[in-house]
Amino acid sequence: MGVLVDLQNLLNNIYDELYERIGTGAVADYIPELAKVDKNQFGISVATTDGQVFSVGDATTAFSIQSISKVFTLTLALGRYGNSVWKRVGREPSGSSFNSIVQLEFEKGRPRNPFINAGAIVISDLILSGHQPREAIGEILDFMRYLAQDESIIVDHDVAKSEMRTGHRNLALASFMKSFANLDHDAAHVLGVYFHQCAIAMSCEQLASAGLFLADGGRNKALGLRVVSAERARRINALMMMCGHYDASGDFAYRVGMPGKSGVGGGILAIAPEKASIAVWSPGLDGFGNSVLGTAALELLAHRTGWSVFGA
Numbered sequence: 001m002g003v004l005v006d007l008q009n010l011l012n013n014i015y016d017e018l019y020e021r022i023g024t025g026a027v028a029d030y031i032p033e034l035a036k037v038d039k040n041q042f043g044i045s046v047a048t049t050d051g052q053v054f055s056v057g058d059a060t061t062a063f064s065i066q067s068i069s070k071v072f073t074l075t076l077a078l079g080r081y082g083n084s085v086w087k088r089v090g091r092e093p094s095g096s097s098f099n100s101i102v103q104l105e106f107e108k109g110r111p112r113n114p115f116i117n118a119g120a121i122v123i124s125d126l127i128l129s130g131h132q133p134r135e136a137i138g139e140i141l142d143f144m145r146y147l148a149q150d151e152s153i154i155v156d157h158d159v160a161k162s163e164m165r166t167g168h169r170n171l172a173l174a175s176f177m178k179s180f181a182n183l184d185h186d187a188a189h190v191l192g193v194y195f196h197q198c199a200i201a202m203s204c205e206q207l208a209s210a211g212l213f214l215a216d217g218g219r220n221k222a223l224g225l226r227v228v229s230a231e232r233a234r235r236i237n238a239l240m241m242m243c244g245h246y247d248a249s250g251d252f253a254y255r256v257g258m259p260g261k262s263g264v265g266g267g268i269l270a271i272a273p274e275k276a277s278i279a280v281w282s283p284g285l286d287g288f289g290n291s292v293l294g295t296a297a298l299e300l301l302a303h304r305t306g307w308s309v310f311g312a
């Protein structure tokens with residue numbers, strides 16, 4: 001009995017309590033392929049640092065991870081370039097929407113942080129160095145498969161194409177940064193990498209496993225190895241806490257109190273340091289582009305487990 005059974009019960013209860021609200025919020029229709037997703041879906045998965053996985057609802061259905069990919073590309077870029085990454089991108093919350101362009105002009109093409117679109121595009125530019133776009137995309141996908149220990153994870157090419165056709169604002173952001181010499185490669189190539197990383201499709205169970213190293217001081221016990229140093233894991237968590245939900249990051253910290261990263265596919269990865277990696281998914285979004293039900297589920301989970309980093 002004890003903790004493990006309680007955690008499964010807890011997830012079941014949260015699912016039941018929120019069941020009536022499944023379908024609230026709006027799907028991200030600015031990406032036509034995401035507009036087709038049935039919003040009546042809801043899943044939660046919790047991977048604990050002692051190697052257990054607990055799930056409820058649509059936890060094995062793959063969804064577009066979108067901006068959650070930015071946590072993993074940052075991890076890759078830090079691994080390759082270390083602290084020099086911070087010459088190209090800042091570490092401050094933006095207080096602006098995910099695709100805002102205004103701040104970039106004032107700050108001379110150096111994005112506020114790696115989790116807004118402009119910052120993530122710079123990170124994709126770094127990962128592209130020394131590679132063809134196809135190789136860079138392969139490297140990111142391999143990293144996700146490796147962390148989740150699941151070779152079946154794929155890029156949804158229809159979603160990637162959909163964004164390539166309609167991502168005019170991201171092209172504007174990339175071109176704008178290029179004008180400030182903060183992009184080494186061709187904007188179209190960098191966006192090719194960026195759109196494909198966003199189009200990686202994963203389930204809550206896969207995502208929770210992939211995020212486990214951030215909950216366990218940089219280690220992944222299932223893999224039997226260290227992914228990043230404890231210091232780096234702590235710092236990535238700090239960035240997720242401050243910047244992971246765009247201009248609603250403060251509200252997420254207030255309600256949930258865990259480092260988290262959302263994506264417009266309706267997923268959220270949240271980290272309870274030393275305890276668990278949690279992935280929630282429900283496609284209906286609020287006005288800030290964050291999953292309505294996903295946030296509500298994490299709020300209940302944090303409250304009932306005492307997993308907020310700010311105390312119970």
Ligand code: GLU
Pocket residue numbers: 065066067068098099117163170195198262263264265289
């Ligand atoms: N691919 C999306 C975009 O660039 C990511 C946004 C998000 O998930 O927040 O618009």
